[in-house]
């Protein structure tokens with residue numbers, strides 16, 4: 001019998017898949033933290049988490065018998081992978097289940113920014129009929145800079161083409177040939193910063209991408225640029241972005257992810273920045289994406305525990 005701990009309110013279908021196996025004892029728990037997580041985790045063979053459960057060095061070092069961690073989502077930054085590896089614990093993610101939801105969310109952010117929809121909504125809620133303050137811009141013929149052309153970045157680019165945008169892209173791992181096939185013109189970061197009307201980031205958060213866009217990069221941009229981060233907090237320097245919004249150096253920003261989540265106890269400067277749309281990490285929050293990633297992770301755990309197979313789509 002294998003014991004599997006499921007946390008962070010994984011979609012019910014993923015839990016159902018696991019419960020069909022007589023070999024699995026599946027336990028569902030609310031998100032656990034610190035000591036409570038350390039105590040609970042002892043004796044489990046597998047754990048499935050979304051992003052709220054933090055499998056830190058301390059938690060993993062204290063674990064006994066854990067064989068596999070499945071992350072129902074893309075980013076594994078809530079898991080200390082080096083410690084897991086050291087302890088021989090396999091880490092898998094669900095890389096493709098939330099791609100479309102996050103690409104659509106990014107696009108929703110871009111249109112909301114271009115047309116100032118949340119700001120008009122807020123004004124209506126104050127019973128102010130203001131038809132002057134919310135004049136926006138069209139997407140047609142605008143240049144979109146996409147940094148990171150993996151699953152989500154390329155889906156965003158496809159949607160932007162349908163809107164008649166020109167796409168400049170940067171990804172050190174994408175070939176010229178593939179970019180051309182996708183209708184994306186590869187460009188240096190500097191060119192993207194200088195020429196784009198909208199810039200969206202879709203890279204993982206790594207040492208190379210932390211603070212990728214800061215004060216110096218923003219200085220190169222058009223004053224009319226609008227910046228979107230639906231990837232990971234910290235890729236864009238939050239203080240520099242907030243300062244650029246407050247001083248009117250850029251036209252707007254839309255942010256779904258933060259260097260610390262929730263961002264409220266760290267006095268995040270974006271919280272009171274003007275022309276900024278904020279969301280609480282909702283890119284993958286659709287029925288479809290949560291269903292997909294739950295199934296992907298449940299199947300990954302089952303395959304590994306029963307057959308020793310590691311399958312990442």
Ligand code: NAD
Nearest residue numbers: 075102148149150151152171173202203204230231283284
């Ligand atoms: P992916 O792995 O398919 O694509 C990432 C791309 O970034 C790759 O093509 C890679 O070559 C590129 N890259 C890596 N380092 C780079 C660098 N230094 N400069 C430019 N490009 C670089 O991942 P994905 O599924 O497209 O996800 C992208 C990001 O979105 C991840 O950070 C992921 O965690 C995040 N995400 C957020 C949400 C959300 O809810 N907001 C949902 C899903 C994914």
Ligand code: MLT
Nearest residue numbers: 050051073074075098284
């Ligand atoms: C991911 O990395 O998959 C996203 O941030 C979405 C999530 O954490 O649910």
